[in-house]
Amino acid sequence: EDQVTQSPEALRLQEGESSSLNCSYTVSGLRGLFWYRQDPGKGPEFLFTLYSAGEEKEKERLKATLTKKESFLHITAPKPEDSATYLCAGQGSQGGSEKLVFGKGTKLTVNP
Amino acid sequence: DTGVSQNPRHKITKRGQNVTFRCDPISEHNRLYWYRQTLGQGPEFLTYFQNEAQLEKSRLLSDRFSAERPKGSFSTLEIQRTEQGDSAMYLCASSLVVLTGRIDEQYFGPGTRLTVT
Numbered sequence: 114e115d116q117v118t119q120s121p122e123a124l125r126l127q128e129g130e131s132s133s134l135n136c137s138y139t140v141s142g143l144r145g146l147f148w149y150r151q152d153p154g155k156g157p158e159f160l161f162t163l164y165s166a167g168e169e170k171e172k173e174r175l176k177a178t179l180t181k182k183e184s185f186l187h188i189t190a191p192k193p194e195d196s197a198t199y200l201c202a203g204q205g206s207q208g209g210s211e212k213l214v215f216g217k218g219t220k221l222t223v224n225p
Numbered sequence: 226d227t228g229v230s231q232n233p234r235h236k237i238t239k240r241g242q243n244v245t246f247r248c249d250p251i252s253e254h255n256r257l258y259w260y261r262q263t264l265g266q267g268p269e270f271l272t273y274f275q276n277e278a279q280l281e282k283s284r285l286l287s288d289r290f291s292a293e294r295p296k297g298s299f300s301t302l303e304i305q306r307t308e309q310g311d312s313a314m315y316l317c318a319s320s321l322v323v324l325t326g327r328i329d330e331q332y333f334g335p336g337t338r339l340t341v342t
Contacts, residue, residue, distance in 0.1 A: 117267075145328040156229075156316050156333035157268065164328065200267050204328065210281060211256075213331060215267030 115140045115205050119216035126191055126223050134186040134199055134219045142206030146184050147213060148177050149200040157200055191223045227251060229334035231317050237340045238307055245303045246337045250319030257300050258318040258331055259292055261285065268316055268333075274300060275322070307341045314338050 118137045126132055138146065145164055149157035161170045163179040170177050174195065176187040186199055198220045202213040230249045238244050250257045256275050260268035271290070272282045276297040286292075289307075294300040304311055314336040320329035 147330070149333075154336075154338075156231075156318075156335045159330055159332055162328060162330055202267070211273055211329070212258075212270035212281065212283070213260075213268070215269070217265065217267050 115203060115207070115214045117201055117203050117214050117216040119199075119201050119219050121219060122217065123220045124222070126188075126221070128192055128223055128225050129190045131187070131189045131191070133188070134201075134221070136184040136186070136201030136216055137182060138184070138201075138203045140203035140205040140214060143203055144206050145204045146179055147202045147204070148175075148184070148186055149202065151198045151200055151218065153198075160199075188221070191221075193223045193225050196221055196223045229317055229319050229332055231315075231334040231337050233337060234335060235338050235340075237342065239342055240307060240309060242307055243303065243305045244307060244339065245301055246315055246317075246339075248300045248302070248317030248319075248334060250299070250317070251321075251332060254319035254321045254332075255297070256320045256322050256329060256331075257294055258320070259300070259302050260316040260318065260333075262314045262316055262336070263312075271302075304339075307339075309341045312339055312341045 148160040151157045161177040166181045198218040200218045202215040258273040259271040262268040274294040289305045316336045318331040318333045320331045322329045
């Protein structure tokens with residue numbers, strides 16, 4: 114069964130303190146690895162799609178990378194407005210399923 | 226705003242009652258997904274439609290749950306005889322897929338929070 118595991122569960126940073134979030138996956142026939150941001154009480158907001166190992170994508174202070182077993186979301190010089198839960202999800206090809214399999218998320222808090 | 230919309234945003238109901246949620250996807254999107262999210266967990270897939278056809282259902286979708294997308298536009302999710310374990314955020318997402326098997330980026334709505342008392 115496809116599985117996505119995120120670590121750490123929670124991360125507290127000072128403003129400007131760079132760090133990385135980890136997403137380990139076992140998804141059969143991975144077609145895409147997705148990152149979302151979710152604010153409290155709201156739906157997930159799409160950030161990135163990564164398709165193959167070695168791929169990188171950037172948006173403002175965020176950079177997502179992908180290997181054959183993991184994805185990382187690097188946050189450079191974070192600001193308090195980056196505080197949110199970051200979700201990772203995989204889309205595989207087993208059985209023709211189109212569903213996204215999500216991890217539990219990493220709750221990021223950035224203190225001023 | 227041309228994003229995914231969901232109504233109602235909040236619903237409180239008593240155990241045993243039926244509830245229905247509505248989702249309006251991004252207008253040109255042909256796929257519509259339903260997910261459920263409980264506190265501290267990531268969203269869990271329930272079902273999805275391509276146009277009006279329901280193509281996949283999760284084992285989580287018991288016979289008390291039914292979803293429709295009658296004209297390939299908006300969708301409804303009904304829960305019959307609600308139980309306290311149904312309390313969760315119900316999320317709708319939509320995407321545009323041109324070719325089967327290609328990656329689709331799913332865009333989520335704000336969710337409907339259901340509380341069963």
